[in-house]
Amino acid sequence: MNEAATELLNRLRDIAPNIIIKKDATELISDVDIELLTAYIVKQYKDEKGLVVLDKNKLSSIIESIKSSKPERVEVLNKSYRAEASEIEAEYKIYNTKDSYCNATANDFVSYFRSRLFKIRDKILRNNLEIRNELVNINSIDNYASGRTFVTAGIIRDKRDTKNGNITITIEDETGSINAIIPMNRGNTELEKDARYLVNDEVIAVKGKLISKDLLLVSNIYFPDTSVKNKRSEDDIYIGFLSDIHVGSKLFLEKNFRAFLSWLNSKDENSISGKIKYLVISGDLVDGIGVYPEQERELSIADIYLQYRYLFDLLSDVPDYIHIFLAPGNHDAVALAEPQPPLPEDIIREFKNAADNISILPNPMYISVHKFNLVGYHGASIDSMIKSIPGLSYDKPAEVMLQLLRKRHLSPVYGMNPVIPSAEDNLVMEIDPDIFHTGHIHKNDFATHKGSILINSGTWQAKTIYQIKLGHNPTPCNFYAYGLKNNNLVSMDFSGEYR
Ligand SMILES: [Fe+2]
Incomplete structure (x- = not known):
């Protein structure tokens, strides 16, 4: 033998x-x-x-x-056709540089939250021209007389509703804490709307009047937020977005995914297939093993290495002029707490050796592509945001993303989804993203906000029994691609043919 x-x-x-x-x-x-x-x-x-x-x-x-199973190359009559994207050099930068780790001591938590405060207050909020000259530390207020107006910033330690319908928050910085009352139902709709979106542990600035020794009456809330100028690339190329492929699940829609790969290889000069230069894949690459009770019943491949082997076989059909950015999610074979490290060497070795058109990255990934800043995040905190903010829902993930962007933090509420309290908070969005991409809840959606495009790329897995129970409404096999020259978001539906 x-x-x-x-x-x-x-x-x-x-x-x-x-x-x-x-x-x-x-x-x-x-x-x-x-x-x-x-x-x-x-x-x-x-x-x-x-x-x-x-x-x-x-x-x-x-x-x-x-x-x-290898995709067919569909020829066009014009023999001189060459994919436009194949003529263009990949041009990208990866900003993830540090690993996140901690010993879970009290000091780690203090450093973690201080890092969050310093990054958001000092590097982002202080750039807001409206407040930069007025911003004071909380202990300065000790010397202020009642009636004085000022701006301060801190982490929201606690948010609660009062008996008469107002909202009270306690905010804290490195010098102290103060209670602040936000008047509701007075017709000041912007303030009231902003107040409803506040969550514990986020960093904000507030403007208000001191009404007693340690109570502030809030008139304005300032989120760190973002604002970017519309960029356009000279090159007519697209970034494609994938997430939640779930290879190894019986519900992975393999035929549809192969149809997508065939399209990516098709030489159709009337479609954008030849203009896709990058693929960003933000997590749940495979279904994993033991992610939830009795998952093995729903697996077609019950071995984690073989799940990845199968995934990489599929990805080997991506044309080699397309650069792939690949990061894990909560179903992948890495620690659950965020930031999640890149896939381990023993899983990726073979594929990485065979392909130099791939970057194996952590979750979240902070990159720039042809000068477009891109944050790719799997999206575990979308659950905690929906639980924390009335009005947000699984049907509109882009609205949740918009709130994450305004807060400039990928998982602002601490303790509802696993996060590493490392000395440095690497979930702060330090770069202003032109493009913000998530997955996780299997529902395609998009929005624009102050020059940024927000994209949730859905899934390639059919609806699971668990999702049906939760009332989720997945949109499998919709592929989104964003044009860097024309700023168009293109949606391609691969759900029909093989369902
Ligand atoms: Fe998923």
Whole structure:
């Protein structure tokens, strides 16, 4: 028996001992990627009860299906056609430089929140011309007489509704804390609207009048927010957005995803396929193992390495002139707490060696592409934002993203989704994003805000029973791409043909 066949038998013995290969079929096993072949066999026969015997016929049809699964290149009559994006050099920068870690001591928490305060107050809020000269530390107020107006900034330690319908917040900086009352139902709609969006642990500035020794009556709320000038690239190229592919789940819509890959390879000069220069993939690349109780029942590939092997086989069909930025999500094989590290070396080694058109990044990723700043974040905090702010919903993720952007923090409410309280808070959006991308809740949506485009790229997984129970409304197989020359967001629907 040849070496490759022995390796395949060993793998199957470990992962799926009910699958055996007939001796005369083993001669077919040469010149085949064994890890991939294992993934295909396991995916196809995992659910069969009892012993599965693969003879020559069955094995050759699996090997054939691996080969034939490669996307077709659709030719056009114009033989001189070349994808526009293939003529253009990839031009990008990656800003993620530091790993996040902590020992979970009290000091770590103090450093973490101070870092959040200093970054947002001193680097962002202080640039707001309206307040920069008035901003004072909270302990300065000790010397102020009642009736004085001033601006201060801090972290919201506590937000509560009062009996008479107003909102009270306690804000804190490194020098002290103060209570502030926000009058509601007085017709000051902007202030009231802003107040409803406040959440614990975010950093804001407030303007108001001191009405007693330690009580401020708020007249204005200032979010750090963002504002960018519309950029346009000379090159007519697009960034494509993917998330929540969930390879390994029985509900992964593989045929639709392959249809998307075929389109990406199609030489159709009337479509934008040849203009896609980048793919940003923000998490839930695979379905993972043990992410929720009894998940194994919903898996078509119940081995984490094989799930990634299958994913990378799919991604190997992305044309090599397209640069891929790949980051994990809560289903991936990395620690759950954010910032999540990039996928580990043992998972990516083989793929990375085969392809230099990929950047394996943490979640969140902070990058720039042809001078467009881009924040890619899987989106775990979208859940905590919806729980914390009445009116936000799973049907409109872009509205949630807009609030994250205004707060300039990817997970402002501490303690509702796992976050690493490291000495430096790396979830502050220090760059002004031209493009802000998330996934996680499987619902396509977009919005614009002060020059930024906000995109949730949906999913390639069909609706799960868990989502049905939660009343979620996923929109599988809608691909969004954003044009850097024309600032157009293009939506391509791959959901129909194969459902
Ligand atoms: Fe997901």
